[in-house]
Amino acid sequence: xxxxxxxxxxxxxxxxxxxxxxxxxxxxxxxxxxxxxxxxxxxxxxxxxxxxxxxxxxxxxxxxxxxxxxxxxxxxxxxxxxxxxxxxxxxxxxxxxxxxxxxxxxxxxxxx
Amino acid sequence: xxxxxxxxxxxxxxxxxxxxxxxxxxxxxxxxxxxxxxxxxxxxxxxxxxxxxxxxxxxxxxxxxxxxxxxxxxxxxxxxxxxxxxxxxxxxxxxxxxxxxxxxxxxxxxxxxxxx
Numbered sequence: 001x002x003x004x005x006x007x008x009x010x011x012x013x014x015x016x017x018x019x020x021x022x023x024x025x026x027x028x029x030x031x032x033x034x035x036x037x038x039x040x041x042x043x044x045x046x047x048x049x050x051x052x053x054x055x056x057x058x059x060x061x062x063x064x065x066x067x068x069x070x071x072x073x074x075x076x077x078x079x080x081x082x083x084x085x086x087x088x089x090x091x092x093x094x095x096x097x098x099x100x101x102x103x104x105x106x107x108x109x110x111x112x
Numbered sequence: 113x114x115x116x117x118x119x120x121x122x123x124x125x126x127x128x129x130x131x132x133x134x135x136x137x138x139x140x141x142x143x144x145x146x147x148x149x150x151x152x153x154x155x156x157x158x159x160x161x162x163x164x165x166x167x168x169x170x171x172x173x174x175x176x177x178x179x180x181x182x183x184x185x186x187x188x189x190x191x192x193x194x195x196x197x198x199x200x201x202x203x204x205x206x207x208x209x210x211x212x213x214x215x216x217x218x219x220x221x222x223x224x225x226x227x228x
Contacts, residue, residue, distance in 0.1 A: 002154075030215060041114060041203065041219040042155065049215075087154045091215070098143060098207070099168065100217065102154025 001025050003090045005103035012078050012110045020073040020106045022088030031064055031071040032089040032100060035082075042087060045073075075108070083110045114138070116220035118204050124226045125194055132190045133223045137206030144187050145217060146179055147203040148172065155203050155219075161187060162209065194227045201225075 003024045010018050022031060030049045034042035048064040048071055059076045075082055085107050089100035115138040125131050137144050142163050147155035158177070159169045163184040173179075176194075181187040191198055201224050205217040 032215075032217070034219075041116075041221045043114070044216055044218060047216055089154070089217075098145075098160060098215070099157045100145075100155075101157065104152065105154050 001092075002101055003088055003103040005086075005088060005106050007106060008104070009107040010109070012108070014080060014110055014112055015077055016110075018075045018078060018108060020075075020086050020088075020108070021070060022072070022090070022103055023068070023070045024090050024092070026069070026092045028064075028066070028069050028071075029091045031062075032091075033062055033071075033073050034087045034089065035084045036087060036105075037084040045086075078108075078110045080110050080112065083108055114218040114220065116204060116206055116218050118202075118220040118223050120223055121221060122224045122226075124228065126228050127196060128193055130190065130192045131194060131225065132188055133202055133204075133225075135187045135189070135204030135206075135220060137186070137204070138208075138218060139185075141206035141208045141218075142184070143207045143209055143217075144181055145205040145207075146187070146189050147205065147219075149201040149203055149222070150199075158189075158202075191225075194225075196227045199225055199227045 033045040036042040062073045085105040087105045089102045117136045119134045144161045146158040149155045161181040176192045179189045201222045203222045204220045207217045
């Protein structure tokens with residue numbers, strides 16, 4: 001089952017914050033977050049494992065709510081370089097722990 | 113640059129022709145994945161190798177598609193008798209099982225296929 005991402009798109013001014021959500025109808029083992037700029041490869045941001053801790057680096061962090069089968073990506077004090085499409089990829093509990101199922105993405109635009 | 117390379121970066125072909133793409137993963141990575149991405153969508157899993165063994169193929173991978181990883185290093189994806197619906201970005205990713213960042217998949221730049 002493909003995870004559902006929300007919102008589909010968001011426009012920010014530089015310095016503003018954003019939250020991107022990723023929800024699954026199936027029990028999750030892990031959630032992987034990627035950012036992809038137009039015409040480029042998806043770039044790995046972070047992975048959250050079931051039972052693991054909230055992760056983050058610089059001004060980007062993420063959480064994993066096992067009860068809700070949901071992950072949220074937090075971008076604070078956004079920079080122009082944060083623009084791109086954000087994808088969550090999910091691995092499901094009991095499934096093959098290697099195949100990622102990606103959402104449709106959230107297009108983030110940061111304007112000056 | 114993630115260290116995963118793909119060749120060619122762009123391929124334009126006529127319907128019915130065969131095409132082959134190559135992926136070179138990060139050198140010590142033992143897992144290799146192929147995904148397909150169309151406009152406005154996230155990557156869709158196609159197939160997966162652990163070393164030279166192909167362990168899973170998606171139902172998306174019809175009989176016209178074949179993938180190999182003969183020596184557990186680089187991989188090729190061949191599409192026979194291409195159709196317009198095959199037009200997409202084909203992404204390769206690799207990961208190291210058992211390493212400190214197990215499960216982290218690093219993507220290559222992709223091969224954009226256009227079938228006329």
